[in-house]
Amino acid sequence: MTSRAMWNAIETLHAGVYFAPDSKARYEAAGLKGYWMGYFASRSAALGTPGPALVVATFHGFAPRLVERAVPDAWRLAERDQVLEARYALARGLLDPISHGAAALAPRVRAVLNGVDWAGKPLAAAHADLPVSDDPVVDFWQAVTALREYRGDCHLAVLTAAGLDGAAANALASGTGWAWFADQRTMRGWTEQEWAQAIAGLVTRGWLNADGTGTETGIAARAQLEDATDRVVAAGLDREATSRLVTLEAELVALADDWAAAHPALAPSRTAHAR
Template sequence: MAMTREFWRAVETIHDVVYVAPDVTQRFEELGLKGFWMGYVASRAAALGTPAPELVVATFHGFAPARIRRALPDAWQLADRDAIIALRLAIAREELAAAWPDTDVADTADRLRLMLDGVDWAGKPLAAAHAALPEPGDPVGLLWHGATVLREYRGDCHVAILTAAGLDGAAANVLAQAAGLVPAEQQHSRGWDDVAWERGRRSVQQRGWLDADGVITDAGRGAREQLEAATDRVCAAGLDLEATAHGVALEGEIVSLARRVADRGGFPDVNATGVPRPRR
């Protein structure tokens, strides 16, 4: 018994409203941050405190170190860390309330919170950091908080699998792009320069996962699926029986809520996270 990938797609979608809100860049700039990417990096990393770039490079994995260093540590001098966290939660509340205007999510939020009690945080630094933040007192905020913790939990598990396979951030993105999971502009959005991207491409190609033209091979598709399957196993292993039971029981509700979020727009199926949106 375990949650399906549809569950993980759903918590990703619910979490991601804080990145696709139409005025997100402007609102973080009003705090003093500069541009979308500084807002992204600082708001996601703030759960860790005011970390140095090296810690964020280690936990974000798929982003070029240069992109992280352009945001940090400057962000911590430009804006208050608590204000960054508060604004992120406010954006989530507003976006989700608009998606669920007539829906009482209190019971779903409470049960999702109970699921977190059965998570093993060992080796999951971003998830653990987000779990340690104060729980919002309102149902919509609490549901977003739970979805965010679980989104980062799967992300931490996936990073462990990628690094164990010897895939750095560039190589992992090259493979995901070749598999059609992320958009053509992934290199730019993740901040990789041409030298690092080409090195990642050669790394994947040498494994036989891309052909001479950079097209994914059958072996490459198989490898990409094995990486996801291994992530599924690591995620399942870190949840006790009670947490797993909560997740399985909640899946239908969480997926339904996520579909309504996706229906508001701003969520292309092929997106930078590499996670498809819940199916209609």
């Protein structure tokens, strides 16, 4: 937000729900089947009960076939509100070691959302529009999540403006050291052929070598995409929201550090990802 450290803290505080050991079981208890159905349904539930095209469009980076195996079947198997409740329960449990700090910061983080321009940020706007939880710890996580998706929507706009589709965005992230996973291709559902085509296109641009590793130009270009994202993020925050984030930064970073210390296996290793 106001700095890359702020973004890293927000990502850390939000993203544990995707890696929690009991996430699959939680969503299966709500009626869903398998990890990916839980992931796509829970993250997209803020939008309502979306079909695969909307999820592909708003998430970016995932192969459509991976999404299509999860939605819309998810909404036949589980109620949207139950999916959201399972997601909140996961977040509440993960934040338990820092619950006092999270509850204390909840009103101030929530207040930031009043100064965000949601235009062109559909996933973030949907999360910001969800009912406010009576539990201040869950409310903290909800507000943090809206900010996380806000930067994500801004990043998606930058990637697409640069002509990077889902496969290319992931191949570039993987080749330049920005990917979350060692096998980003498999985790995002792309075939070997699709991945090879994405690399070939990036080789033509001079951003990747034929083996998929980043060139100096590509490494610089990927860093510039992050810088551009930061500028888009800043442009959508009014003066009051920016000031609130400046005053929150040190406390959020410290809280994220405490959370990561309590959950070392779940903390994100990167400050950005290919969405």
